Amino acid sequence: MTSDTSTDHSTTGAYVHAGQEFDRDMNYIPDRIVRDPSAGSEPDESGQDRPLWPVEAGRYRLVVAKACPWANRAIIVRRLLGLEDAISIGYCGPTHDKRSWTFDLDPGGVDPVLGIERIQEAYLKRYPDYPRGITVPAIVEIASGEVVTNDFPWITHDFSTEWVDHHREGAPDLWPADVRDEMDDVMKRIFTEVNNGVYRCGFAGSQETYEAAYDRLWTALDWLEERLADRRFLMGDSITEADVRLFTTLARFDAVYHSHFKASRQKLTEMPVLWAYARDLYQTPGFGETIDFEQIKQHYYVVQTDINPTQIVPVGPDPAVWLTEHGREALGGRPFGDGTPPSPEA
Template sequence: MSSDGSYERDRAYIGTRITADGRDGYPVEPGRYRLIIARACPWANRSAIVRRLMGLEGVLSMGIAGPLHDERSWLFHLDPGGRDPVLGIEGLREAFLRREPGYSRGVTVPAIVDVPTGRVVTNDFEQVTLDLGSEWAAHQRDGAPELYPERWRDEIDDVAGAIYRDVNNGVYQCGFAGSQRAYDAAYRRLWERLDWLEARLEGRRYLVGDTVTEADVRLFPTLVRFDAVYHGHFKCNRQKLTELPALWAYARDLFQTPGFGDTIDFAQIKAHYYVVHDAINPTGVVPLGPDPSGWLTPHGREELGGRPFGDGTPPGPPPPSERVPPLGSAAIEG
């Protein structure tokens, strides 16, 4: 928190990369690493989506932390015995401490852990998705889409940068604001950017070009959480997503695209925000709404053209162990 009450995200991540040539000491190797996510977390949601789109399930295993973590760590409270079945740890903090004894920064997801040593390799969420789409190319499925095509990279970077600043992080700046002035400023930036996105998407199916790109992967996790969490819990309440015609149709289009909606668990999302953020919601009461069934209604975006996977193909269904509950399921064991 800054002196004026503005929320400032700590971005001091472990920046080691897993690359095809292993230049940071961690070469791409099937079965060596484990991606740790939480269904609740929008930053981790990006990695889960890209892993699905690239078809890396068979070479990069995925552990899923539960939504009800404490102030120290994401916890594996949904797994039998409360331990990740591959790493054998109760909390993700253990893997950070193995990498850096005395580690004092944020224990965040997504994180990729080196299974043989149990050490975190990286938690740099922006670089992780880019590397899954490029450095892991030798192990991607046939038909994997190109999410960061060279001809569109400058525009993707510009659009994604604005989305991060004003929307992805903007909702947190509203929700965690410590003063009225800081909240008002964040709220105005958020809605100016959402209005800009609404106008941009009125006549085009995707944010950049005519296929799904990194820009779409980065916007979707915030949109899918908007009405369930950010609208009320974070006071981002000028309008609901369902009241923004282009953005609501765009979000439904992506939700119904394989690799996007099949990573979403609304029960875990709501449990995390409404229970863990006890300074904002001290009662810990989790709302029953909104009704998620609207995510499966027709969106009509096909009329704008474009092909979600370009010359590629949709991913197959997720592995049985990674399937999310049907819309409307709400049980969370803590």
């Protein structure tokens, strides 16, 4: 998610510090894009001001990398909600140097809309002395070329709740009101113990901190295996943002986290419930087509040289296993609730 600094909180360039536990820096550009920005700003949970920007189709560009699980969330949610015509998307490549993610997938290595080679340029245009990691996902105002926000949990939240006038017809409700309180608790545990838990294992600075992180991760995965045994999705019969947030970690588990981050008690393919659940989502429109296993592996194994100094990228596992039957239909449910799946990608 980021590229540089010793407080790095990303899939990229985080550093192993001897004897220390991995501590994710959760300080992001706090701005939000909302339907009614007339107040100018609002306080967040800690009392810090969040500047407010207006929802406006065509004004912003979402910058992501398919390699990054946090950016992958935004790719999936944008697709599920049908926001393609309202907010454009730019893809960074899977590897980069310490300065930032780059647009090396585009002709000439330049984003065709923003006209820049690195997402860092959008950060520095707004904050010339920006002190933190350069992260994706990030939303950039196209006209000014300045970054608006990189606060990844709020980006997807606001896609669902603030960009509603631009949702496609039949877009699913990813934040259903009747389960929202419980969903907040579920997502908090998934973030602290699973999404961040694999990093806590991978970037542990001592045997003691690694084993503590390992125990926490597998306690949470066992809890999820039990929770999903009799319900098709995390909150019941339909997909919510909670499923999106868990899926991006599960999709990377066997290819990266099991070996590279030493989350090695079992492979995902050896956990019958979670493996079937992950395949169910992968085969659901909006999910699997956002996954690029080669970019994922290139990113982790090439960029994170503290963990993999040889930069050798594993050949396996075979992604074809993600298309095998999962049998989760037996639990019933409607993946998109009262909505419909997104149309096939062009």
